[in-house]
Amino acid sequence: MKKVLIAAAGAMAFASLAQAADLPYRKDAPAAYDYAPAFSWTGFYAGATAGIGFGGFTGAEQYFGTSPIGGLYGFTAGYNYQQGKLVVGGEADFxxxxxxxxxxxxxxxxxxxxxxxxxxxxxxxxxxIVDRALIYATGGYAGADIRAMISSPFSNPVLALDQSSIANGWTLGAGVEYAITPHFSLKGEYLYASMGNNTYFGGSPASISGGLNLNVLRGGVNYHF
Structure with missing residues (x-):
């Protein structure tokens, strides 16, 4: 009887090992990698700019001076569309x-x-040029609010004139922009703008006709929605 029990136990153990051998081998699941999506310039953006403007008045140098210079700071907004490496869009700023x-x-x-x-x-x-770096050319409309002031106690009659007028023209330029995060980018930009002549103080002894050629160097930060 004892031999029968030992034989039965051995048979059951062998059967269990055989069944385990028939089970499919289970491999560990492959490690999951979290790849960041490629950056895209497509979408709306808005931001702030600051820089310097310098150039020359045209046609009215004897009244306005020859080398205007000063600071410029403001806001910008636009839209980009990216297809492959090409990025096109429109931008407005003040x-x-x-x-x-x-x-x-x-x-x-x-x-x-x-x-x-x-x-x-x-x-x-x-x-x-790379995932987050963009070089671009730009061009379109440019305008400026130009204020003219003349004060002359020596004229007859005494002059104290002050008038502002919008000068309209065109601009061309280029820049580079780099996305430091998925939502924020920094940019540097150069613009050349030529704005045509306006007439100031028409009908007075100091009637002036002049325009402005302006170079703008500025940096900015944009938020991409």
Whole structure:
């Protein structure tokens, strides 16, 4: 009887081992890797800019001076669309500032020309040289609010003139932008703008016709929605 029980136990153990051998081998699940998605420039953005403007008044140097210079700071907004490495879009901006110069007018006293505001509406065409770095060219409309002031106690009658007018023109430029996070980017930009002549103080002894050529160097930060 004892031999029968030992034989039965051995048979059951052998059967269990055989059944286990028939089970499929279970491998550990492969490790999961969390890859960050590639950055895309597509979408709306808005931001702030600050920089310097310098250039020259045209046609009115004897009243406005020859080398206006000053700071510009403001806001910008736009939209990009990316296809492969190509990025196209549009951008508008408005900058406050004081880009001006002064002179001594022919009748004596003092006179000043100041570009107080500068604004543009431009197309942008860029190339994503790496995942988060963009170089671009830009061009379109440019305008400036130019204020003219003349004060001359020596003229007859005494002059104390002050008038502002919007000068309209065009701009071309280029820049580079880099996305430091999925939502924030930094940029550096150069613009050349040429704005046509306006007439100031029409009908007075100091009637002036002049425009402005402006170089703008600025940096900015954008938030991408």
């Amino acid at each position: 900058a406050f500032g004081h880009v001006g110069d002064s002179a001594t007018p022919p009748m004596g006293g003092s006179s000043t020309g100041v570009a107080r505001d500068f604004f543009t509406a431009r197309a942008r065409v860029g190339y994503a």
